[in-house]
Amino acid sequence: MRIWIVETGLQGVTNQCMGLARAIATRIPSEIVIVRKTIRSKRIRPLINWALNHGFIGSSRNDLLSRILEYLLYRGTTLRLEKPDVVITALARSEYTAALFGGQQGAFTIHIGWPLNLPASRFDFLALIAEENVDTGCTPHVKLPIYPTPVLRRDIDSMSTKNLADQKRRWAVLIGGDGAGYRYTKTDWDQIASGLTQLATRLDARLLVTTSRRTGNDTERRLSSAFPASVFEQAVWYGSNPEAVISTYLAKCELVFCTADSRSMVADAIAAGRPVYAIDHPDAAKDAIHQKFLAIHEQTQRLRAIDVGRLGQIDVDADLLHHFKPLPSCWSEEFLEALFKTDFPRRFLTDSTSYRVDQRH
Structure with a gap:
């Protein structure tokens, strides 16, 4: 066909x-x-x-x-x-x-x-x-x-079975950029790096990070220097060395942090059946479609929107136990x-x- x-x-x-x-x-x-x-x-x-x-x-x-x-x-x-x-x-x-x-x-x-x-x-x-x-x-x-x-669940499940014996705690970090009403400052990127570093260090997790087409080389350089190397398991800086790793990350990870500007990356994570933290910005001028998309999936507890400055305060284990209700099927x-x-x-x-x-x- x-x-x-x-x-x-x-x-x-x-x-x-x-x-x-x-x-x-x-x-x-x-x-x-x-x-x-x-x-x-x-x-x-x-x-x-x-x-x-x-x-x-x-x-x-x-x-x-x-x-x-x-x-x-x-x-x-x-x-x-x-x-x-x-x-x-x-x-x-x-x-x-x-x-x-x-x-x-x-x-x-x-x-x-x-x-x-x-x-x-x-x-x-x-x-x-x-x-x-x-x-x-x-x-x-x-x-x-x-x-x-x-992202199809059958592919994610197939890759996930290969990681069953490895109990390391991994979080996928999917980073977009300006768009859909979002405009990030240098302070925002520093807060993202700082907050995720605090969480990963406290809970002994390793980060699987990838940027995207919209991130930009300047932001990638800032993030790569703001994150300590000790929290990375893998990092793909798309602007300088593009690689399609989202499916691999989703198969390996326990949960996903995704900048809320990217509907496609958020949808990938939800479709894979992973709990999703949408890194949001209180000043974002979201259009009606984008706002509705985030609201619907937050209401159904497929994601939780977290302001960019509050990442370090998340109670991940409590959310995994009581809040998130991932899609049961693809x-x-x-x-x-x-x-x-x-x-x-x-x-x-x-x-x-x-x-x-x-x-x-």
Whole structure:
């Protein structure tokens, strides 16, 4: 099976699409491709709607007129010779691209969240977040407890079994940067390093630290000098030596400290079933979506928001015993169960396609 993820220009959103693709790949062997294709201008949306509605463009069309129209209306990779089986998209900016390759005779289209510019009927399946209250009509859908993420519980559990004999206390520290209404000062970073050092020293824990694309080299240098080497088990400074270690850290750690600016990293930690401390800032100008995301997961006790200046005062053991209630299972279980109740299996599971039933996804 060939799965296309439509690039939206936002890494966090692309990660959500990758999460759905990876979940499907646990059932059906798949090739996952990120496609960079966008409409040329928002002003031509009515023209694209007209062309889609009248069948002048779309996966079922491969004549000269449809190719010319596609070239005029869209820019980016076409890959027409490698027709996708499944197209996954999110956010309004990529809805039209998914619709181009979808349709009754085209690819199976999956949209994360509620479509903003096209009717839900344009898509074969919607992956909504639990707090989205919309009328989906006849469009098959599922409501997930958290944003999809490339972190799947089956992978984390598989890696975790290798560490059962090692009883060292480890905490993952996932560090983002400015964004989503957060603006960090040098004092903030010093407080983060100081507070986590106090906690780790007091409870004899070791830190698994990674920064991200948004952290910046100056902040990384400040943090690397502010933390004493004695509290590190591993540190990845993404700006100077990038390495994908989040899944490895989540498999090894007892709990997670994550700067609250990064929804994707917080979602990774929650999806892995780990208790999460979201390092928050009282002065952050969070947008409504971000604020709602944090509030919902704090209410359900999947995370606890802690002000940046109070890290050293946390009673970790009491919180682990009485406060945290991690997700009992991976979001992918609900997604796959709902997806395979649609016509998806009929369209893609043939006599030559093996259907791997695995409850660890």
